[in-house]
Amino acid sequence: MKYKKQNNAVVLLEDGTIFQGKSAGIKGVATGEICFNTGMTGYQEVFTDPSYYGQLMITTNAHIGNYGVHSDEVESDSMKIAGLICKNFNKGFSREAADGDLYQYFQDQNKVVVSDVDTRALVRYIRDKGAMNAIISTESTDINALQKRLEKVPSMEGLELSSKVSTDKPYFFGNENAKYKVAVLDLGVKQNILRCLSERDCYLQVFPMHTSYEEMKRWNPDAFFLSNGPGDPSAMPDVIEEVKRITTDGKPVFGICLGHQALALSEGISTYKMHNGHRGINHPVKNLATEKAEVTSQNHGFGISKEDIQNNPNVEVTHINLNDDTIEGIKLLNKNCFSVQYHPESSPGPHDSRYLFDQFVENIKNNNE
Numbered sequence: 001m002k003y004k005k006q007n008n009a010v011v012l013l014e015d016g017t018i019f020q021g022k023s024a025g026i027k028g029v030a031t032g033e034i035c036f037n038t039g040m041t042g043y044q045e046v047f048t049d050p051s052y053y054g055q056l057m058i059t060t061n062a063h064i065g066n067y068g069v070h071s072d073e074v075e076s077d078s079m080k081i082a083g084l085i086c087k088n089f090n091k092g093f094s095r096e097a098a099d100g101d102l103y104q105y106f107q108d109q110n111k112v113v114v115s116d117v118d119t120r121a122l123v124r125y126i127r128d129k130g131a132m133n134a135i136i137s138t139e140s141t142d143i144n145a146l147q148k149r150l151e152k153v154p155s156m157e158g159l160e161l162s163s164k165v166s167t168d169k170p171y172f173f174g175n176e177n178a179k180y181k182v183a184v185l186d187l188g189v190k191q192n193i194l195r196c197l198s199e200r201d202c203y204l205q206v207f208p209m210h211t212s213y214e215e216m217k218r219w220n221p222d223a224f225f226l227s228n229g230p231g232d233p234s235a236m237p238d239v240i241e242e243v244k245r246i247t248t249d250g251k252p253v254f255g256i257c258l259g260h261q262a263l264a265l266s267e268g269i270s271t272y273k274m275h276n277g278h279r280g281i282n283h284p285v286k287n288l289a290t291e292k293a294e295v296t297s298q299n300h301g302f303g304i305s306k307e308d309i310q311n312n313p314n315v316e317v318t319h320i321n322l323n324d325d326t327i328e329g330i331k332l333l334n335k336n337c338f339s340v341q342y343h344p345e346s347s348p349g350p351h352d353s354r355y356l357f358d359q360f361v362e363n364i365k366n367n368n369e
Contacts, residue, residue, distance in 0.1 A: 053080045084106070181205070252367055259339060
C-alpha cells in the first residue's frame, strides 16, 4: 500500500489559541462558531442537521467515517456544518449497506476536514472557555492572515440564520388522506420530525419561516408545529410576532428547539447565549410530571430564562436538564401549547421522548372533539 503524506492544517480560535492537525484531503478554509458533539454514531444526520448551519463541528468520538454514508440517513438536502474537526478520519468503511465513503461525501459538498487534532484537549478547552468563533485551514497555516479573516466572522449572538435553511416555498409531506392536518413553520426543520408526525396520521404543509399566520390559517390546519433551526432566536422578531398570533388561535401548538425558544419569546420570556450549549445524544432530562428521566438528543446554544418563567403565571416548566438544571420544556397554562428544548425525533439518538409526538396528536384529537 502506498501512503500519501498529509498536509499540515490548523485550527485557530478567536482568542488566539492554536491546535495543529492534518488535512483530510479537502483543501480550503472554513469559519464559524466552534462546537462539539459527543455522539458515537449518527454523524451523517448531525452533519446534515439544519440547526448546525454555519458551525464548525468537533466530533469527540475517536474515529469518524468507519460505517460510511447512506442516502436515507440525512436530515436535509445537504451538509449544513461549515467544516469538521476530528481525531481520526476514515476514508474507508466496513458497512455493507453504505452507499459510499465519508471522504467522497465531503469532497462532493466541498467541505473542509481537519483531522489528527487532539480533540480531547480542544473540547476541554471549549468547555472551560465557552463557545467562540474559529477558523480552520487546510490550505494555509499563516496565522496572521487567518486571524485577520477570523476577525470578520460575526458572532452567533444576534445572528439570524433560519432564513438560510428554511424552505423557499410551501410543500406537503405525508399522506393527504391522513386524519389530521398540521401546519409546520419551517425554521430549519429536520426530516425525521416530519416523519414522526406523518407516522402519527398527520398530513403536513411545511411553510417558509416568514409565512404569516393568516396564510397558514387559510389551509385550515388542525394544529401548528414550530420547528428547530439555527441562530439566535431573539434575532427574528417578525417570526416571534407571527408565533404570538399562532398561539392565540386556540389550536394545539408544539415547538422543538428553536421553536421552543420562539414560543417562549412570544410569551415575554427572554433567551440567552449558553456557555457552550448542549450537543450530543446522551443528555439526561427529567419530566417533572412523571418524575422519570429521559436520555435525550440535544443541539442548542441558546436557552430560555428560568427567572422570567418564575415571574410569568401562564408558563409552567415541564422538563429540566439533570446536568445543569436548565429549562428543557414548558407548557402554557392559558393556551393549548407546549414545547421542548431537546429533540424527541432523536435522529440520531435514543427514543425515550417520542411520546411527545403522541401527546401532540392527543391534544389535536381532544381539541377536535
